[in-house]
Amino acid sequence: MVDRSSPLPRAAGRPYDAGVDVEGLVAYVRARGDGVVSSLGPGGEPQAAYLALAATDRGEVVLDARASSRKVANVRRDGRVALVVGGADGTTLQAQGVADVPYGGDRERCAAAYAAAFPQFAASLADPGIVVVRVVLTWARFGDFRVSPALVHDVGLPGAP
Numbered sequence: 001m002v003d004r005s006s007p008l009p010r011a012a013g014r015p016y017d018a019g020v021d022v023e024g025l026v027a028y029v030r031a032r033g034d035g036v037v038s039s040l041g042p043g044g045e046p047q048a049a050y051l052a053l054a055a056t057d058r059g060e061v062v063l064d065a066r067a068s069s070r071k072v073a074n075v076r077r078d079g080r081v082a083l084v085v086g087g088a089d090g091t092t093l094q095a096q097g098v099a100d101v102p103y104g105g106d107r108e109r110c111a112a113a114y115a116a117a118f119p120q121f122a123a124s125l126a127d128p129g130i131v132v133v134r135v136v137l138t139w140a141r142f143g144d145f146r147v148s149p150a151l152v153h154d155v156g157l158p159g160a161p
Contacts, residue, residue: 020142020155022059028085028093028142029055033117035085037063037135039074039099046082047074053085054117059157061097061135062110064125072131075099081135090146093155097137110134 020028029035038048049071054062061083065071075081079100085093102110110132115122124130140155 020153022155022157024142025059025093025137025140025155026055026057028091029053029061030117032085035083035093037071037081037083037099039071039081040078041070041074042077047071052118052121053083054114056110056113056134059137060110060113061095061137062114063133063135064114064121064130065133067129067131072101072133075101075133083135090144092143092145093140094143095135095137095140095155097135097139099133099135101131102134106134107132 033052033054034050035053036048036050037053038046041047047070051063051065056062079098080096081099082094082096084095101107111125114132115125125132137155137157140157141152142155143150143152
């Protein structure tokens with residue numbers, strides 16, 4: 001079970017006053033453990049799925065999927081995705097990035113992050129019908145809508161435009 005009570009990044013006594021860095025993003029994704037990922041279908045139409053999500057120490061978002069799923073077919077054709085984590089507690093992470101199906105050392109690193117977050121699914125990662133999908137974020141924004149006015153800050157991502 002995912003512990004959703006982890007503290008949010010704070011400064012000056014209020015969430016997100018100082019913005020959020022990659023470390024805060026990783027902590028937030030790990031504390032929530034789920035979200036919605038939207039990929040682009042063959043005709044460019046959005047296709048969304050509610051999924052278990054993990055994060056690597058580098059700030060990549062990781063999920064598993066059936067190799068035969070439309071999500072994997074979409075990512076292999078066009079890696080652009082959007083995702084949303086959170087919401088129920090009045091906070092959100094909205095993000096965009098490029099997804100792929102990593103191989104070799106990158107796959108092992110991402111699979112290890114996923115297995116650490118979801119040990120109950122670790123055995124499934126050895127199934128050749130299951131792939132690991134990695135999302136390298138290019139834009140991310142945290143929002144805290146529990147306060148007035150709402151606090152919204154972009155996340156400083158390395159290499160992001």
